[in-house]
Amino acid sequence: AAGVIQSPRHLIKEKRETATLKCYPIPRHDTVYWYQQGPGQDPQFLISFYEKMQSDKGSIPDRFSAQQFSDYHSELNMSSLELGDSALYFCASSLTWFSGNTIYFGEGSWLTVV
């Protein structure tokens, strides 16, 4: 079965640079979530989209922005990168925003800021 696809899987950037992560949800899933997992930490919710509209916002820095496109894929844009942004970024998807629907996670994108 198709899963959530994230690209790139690994990314190395320098401080103050910009990075873009892409996420392709499971086919027919219209809801996308972004999570950030720092070293030794639990995943922290950043932002979510339902039907191409932002549906919920968590602890996403102002330097970050995201959107969901007409084909339901999503992109997370991170600017003015800081060392503390080094983390594993998960994208996840579900069929609608209904809480009872299972959220499926991608394999994550590793961002290292040097």
Next chain:
Amino acid sequence: AQTVTQSQPEMSVQEAETVTLSCTYDTSESDYYLFWYKQPPSRQMILVIRQEAYKQQNATENRFSVNFQKAAKSFSLKISDSQLGDAAMYFCAYRSEIVDNNDMRFGAGTRLTVKP
């Protein structure tokens, strides 16, 4: 705000034996969903089991079962006949029914080691 607490940073179990991972949560809501996710060394988040708060019956998925105590706000995971492949970080998670506040809230995780 809802919080999820996993009080066991690390646990170990002998292969083929049973282990229980603890999870408690704090909420004022009556309807919500609880999950256990497994994160192996590959770091992928894999759903292990889920429980709807309105269901009294404890969820079971093969060797994995939960003990859901709604009044006590407790949601423990029992792994029977532990296998080497069960070694991973296990996260307990809570999801509200409220539409604009239904992001997944995770506990700090429990690292499970399985000894051969």
